[in-house]
Amino acid sequence: MNRKYFLYTSSEFNSVRTCREVGRLLKIPFLTGILLLSQLGFYSNELIILHKETEVNRVNRSDFTHPSPEIPTIHVEKYLEFLELMDKEMYQAPKNAYIDKSGHIIPGVAGHKLYREKFSDRFLRYYYGNGPSKLEVPLQPIHPKVDEELLAEIRVHKIGQFVSSFNSYNKNRTNNISLAAEALNNHVLFPQETFSFNKIVGKRTAARGYMKAKVIVRGEFSEGIGGGICQVSSTLFNAVDQAGLKIVERYCHTRQVPYVPFGRDATVSWNGPDFKFQNNINQPILILAKVVGGRVIINIFSAEGVNVSYK
Template sequence: MVKITEKENEKKTIKFKINKKKMIRSLCILILSIYVLHVFLVHFVVNRYNERIYPGVKVEGINLSGKTEKEAVDTLKHKYVNEALKKNILIKAGNKVYKINYSKLNMNYNIEDTVKDAFKYGKKGSIYDKYKIIRSAKEKQFSLKYSYNKSEAEEIISKIENDFDKKPIDAKITRDKNDKFQVTSEKQGQEIDKDKLIEDMEAEINSKDTKDVMVNVKMKEIQPVMKKSDLKKIDTKISSFTTDFSSSTDSRANNINVAAKSLDGITIMPNQIFSFNNIVGERTEKRGYQAAGVIVGDKLESGFGGGVCQVSSTLHNAVVRAGIVPIERDHHNLPVSYVELGMDATVDYGNIDYKFKNTLNYPIYIECLVEDGNLTFNIYSNSKLTEKTYNLVNSVKTTKEDNKTVLTVKAYKVTYKDGKQISKQEINTDKYRLPN
């Protein structure tokens, strides 16, 4: 056997220690080299995307990875916008189809702003945060916002309305020569559901599909206000009132006739509001009115429509005697000759109106007759309403103010049942200043 001497063992130990140090040094150099290479790679990759969009970034599904802002804008305009402008919105209504081309909508997409947002994605944080985002290439979607000129769409919608909207036709009630009521049937109307159509069009305009899209127009049924079944309930006269205008001038009598004609045959449904000015209209020469005496303040002056207040006052008295209290009514400053104090109703187109709401459970029909210098309003409704009758009465108090006689008048609606008074309701208080 060969014996290993202590000296040889010592040499081997020294050699091993030297080799170990070399290995450690080499490993450190390797690790440092790898680290330096990694740092270099990180910087290289991140710097490469300093002026480019990060991987995984898409706008409207179009991949913009690695593109500059300008390249991204050009890509979107070419691949999305230009294609989208070829698209048509087809609107189907009934058996008709209406077409709107995107180019006519003057579509304006916020491409530049969206690309800026896409470019900024991932660019905040440390260099290693940026590197992780780049390496992961996780998908990040951005959407374009748009605006467009709505005039083209509104024009098409208007055309569809003209083609398909039908106004309902109310049932109508008239009195024949034998004083019997004749009722014609109502007709249902229709109109396009404009709000739904605009909503559906907006959704399709914003659609990412570049192919033509179809929008179906929904129709809404429009019910008439007056139905035959309701008007047939009108079967009897429930009130009447007459005033005399036989002493009027020809022009004043003419004005009464013109206003009366516009009110004859008016039907008012339950809860419907009647407006004298809306129905009679403006009192002008073109509409047949003549100049006649009118009360202006506390003076009698000449003006178109003089005498019309007698029509509104006569109607007022008939309406209250039908059990209805007006919701808007004013009096003259001076007493009038055709009705008692507190029972007049002055009107002035654009300033003073006479209004009432039909508070009865049935529709009412207004008949207006002009005969032999008399003006009569008859109110018709259902015979069940005759269980009660009504009257309009007043009370007058005379005082002095500034050396002028002042009449303070209270008007009351009095209700009767079976010939007995059951209530008395004050409906207005008026003051009239008499001229000296």
């Protein structure tokens, strides 16, 4: 059987490749590669790339063509760079289902990403074809990790709870506590996953709405952005500990705090101490956190049948 060869160029070397090898490089089926490479017509006509009939990009064959003495060839590296760009442009993250303030489950929303293999197949049909063309971007759905059915199953059985109080007249501290509790609320932790307070709550900055309030630094009180969030991490620790979940990392303050019993606190700081725990049961857990008046209320839920030895 005669093999069809063509030259492709990278930034490092020129190489003669078979249709099969090029198909592997671009992740397209072998037979499609043969079909495309048998049509060596090159025109400087544009490809209009559409998403839901709206133009998202426009390219030309010449953007991806490296001329050679004998035949024009596709520049594989340039095409792969373009593919990465399209990946970023078309990616839309899914949104998990969640429980609203009224206790209703709000359905999740599927996201999507570029279907790379189908896109490459259609792009190369254009590239090795004749004249201009249009391409509707093929997408693959990305389903939410947490859907309605899962939430309905794991919201029924409370396995841990803790409530702490604070002075709601301190507006800055109340603001910080509310932001941190909101970040925790509706978080679902799957079996064997490890929860990091710093990762989930994120960096405490003024740009994210955090304000200056009292913090403890080296045993002394001072003002700092995000003051008050340690009350949220400490409340979470006590709820998690009551549920019998595995504590992975916890540090106490260098002096006693008024909102939890002595030795029952969990200090946190960005790029410093963190509070971590692992879901060591065989079902996902749901964290529901809220601020009501001058109280931080954190509940831990899971599915029916989960046995907890309350502390």
